[in-house]
Structure formats: structure tokens, C-alpha cells
Amino acid sequence: MPRSPLINTLATLALFCLSAFPSTPAHALRGGESSSDFAWVGTLSTGGDGVLVAPNWVLTAAHVARTGGSFQTNAGSAPVAAVFKAGTLGFPDDDLALLYLGSALDVEIFPAIAGAVLSPGDALAYGAVTLVAAQDAMTRQYVYSSLVTAFPEVTTDDGVTHSTWYAVAGSRTDTLPLLQGGDSGSGLFSGHLGAGDDPTLMGIASATCNTRYSCFVQPAAYRAWIDSTMSTSAQNLQWTLAPVPEPAAWALLAGGLALIGAARGRNRNRPAVPAGTPGC
Numbered sequence: 001m002p003r004s005p006l007i008n009t010l011a012t013l014a015l016f017c018l019s020a021f022p023s024t025p026a027h028a029l030r031g032g033e034s035s036s037d038f039a040w041v042g043t044l045s046t047g048g049d050g051v052l053v054a055p056n057w058v059l060t061a062a063h064v065a066r067t068g069g070s071f072q073t074n075a076g077s078a079p080v081a082a083v084f085k086a087g088t089l090g091f092p093d094d095d096l097a098l099l100y101l102g103s104a105l106d107v108e109i110f111p112a113i114a115g116a117v118l119s120p121g122d123a124l125a126y127g128a129v130t131l132v133a134a135q136d137a138m139t140r141q142y143v144y145s146s147l148v149t150a151f152p153e154v155t156t157d158d159g160v161t162h163s164t165w166y167a168v169a170g171s172r173t174d175t176l177p178l179l180q181g182g183d184s185g186s187g188l189f190s191g192h193l194g195a196g197d198d199p200t201l202m203g204i205a206s207a208t209c210n211t212r213y214s215c216f217v218q219p220a221a222y223r224a225w226i227d228s229t230m231s232t233s234a235q236n237l238q239w240t241l242a243p244v245p246e247p248a249a250w251a252l253l254a255g256g257l258a259l260i261g262a263a264r265g266r267n268r269n270r271p272a273v274p275a276g277t278p279g280c
Contacts (some may be wrong), residue, residue, distance in 0.1 A: 042073030
């Protein structure tokens, strides 16, 4: 099936890796709002962010996954005891990793994980999403956005095709991405996420694409690897198979108008029902 011009553009232009180093503080989302919620999103002392998905497990970007540091959130701090990467080729291929923590961290609600990979059409019709990043152990920032596309691979300027499984979030303005340096490993969540909501994790921050879009790896594309990696720990993820939330108001309106138009067309082509006769 031919790809849209937007997908072709994103798939042929270079990616900017949102790498982070201990000496470089995370800046946590362009235009983000500060919050003390989202306790499952935290920082890695070696640079970057992560999302706590089980008491001893953190999902993050492979290019910031390192041993020897710690994961910190307002649920506490724990050492990173082991690193498991989804692939072996390096960024931007398979930019997803699991960190095993040496001690358990517990939060009231762990994120569910979206279990269905989004197609480009799914992404464009998805509706609201929430980006959440951490700028230190106790403070998080969030910003609402929408998805513009999704694609399983990207071809960089050198002509090499890489496995990415990206979901792509739009920018706050026409030219500036929402993710910034230091935000790698942060989370993309379904809907307008707020305090007390049950979170559904859709993606892990990987890169800025085409200098203006924010690209997230979809964990759903690595479900078998994730389940296998975590299987020896007696801790499992909660997967959800609902790939798309309720349609946005504009989509409902458009669908309603289409149904009305179709009904009118059918009524013009059917015989009139005599008065008093029950309709079929």
C-alpha cells in the first residue's frame, strides 16, 4: 500500500537521538505543565527517563539504558541491577529496553500497556494523547498532543532501513517538537491523562523526527520479547487490547453526518410506507 507524503517525509529524513548524559539535566517537554502526579515516570541517574511498569521493572529507551545507576521517582529510588535491550543494532533500531531494579518500588497504579500496534490510519484518528517526562526525581511535566502517523521502519539519509515501530506525536507549534534532550525514555499515554486516571502507556520516547515531531517506540510491537524477559520475575505487565479511545467530537460529528446522508439516500430509493404501517 502506498505511504502518505507525511510518512515518506518522516521515513527519509534523519532522526535526532534524544540522548542524555549525567552532566546534562533533563528539560522535560517544551511547553509542559509541572505536576506532582504520574509517580510511575522517573529519571535515570545516568541520564534520561523511564516508566515504572511493575515493582522491579522500568521501560525506557535502549540508547539511555545503562547499569550502575539508579531509577528515581517520588515512589523512591532503586539501583538498576540489569539491562535488557530489545535489539542489538543500536539506535534507531529497536530503541526499547527493560531495566530490572535491585529493589522494588511500589505505586498505587501501574500503567497498563497498549497491546495493539497502531497503523498510520489508527494514529491519525486516535485523538488526544499525553506526553509525560521527568525533570528530576520529584517533578514531572506533561503536555497534551495528538498523533500524526505511525510506521514500523524508517530509512535514514544514508539509505539504511531501520526497525523503529514509531508512533509520532505532533508539535505544539508548526516548527518545534515537544520532546527535548534528556526526555528519552519518557512516556506517551492514551487520552487526556490527569490525576486519578488509570494510565495506558502507548510509547517510549526515542527521538525527534524531521526536527519537529516527537517519535515514540510502541511497546506493543515487542510484546513477546517483553513478556519473555519478565517471565522469570513473577511480575507481569497488564496489556490492554483497546488500540483506539473513543472518537473525538469532530469524528463523531462527521460519522453522524455520513449516516444521515446514507439514510437519506436509502429513503429516496425505497417505496413510501403507508400511514399507520409499522416501519421495518
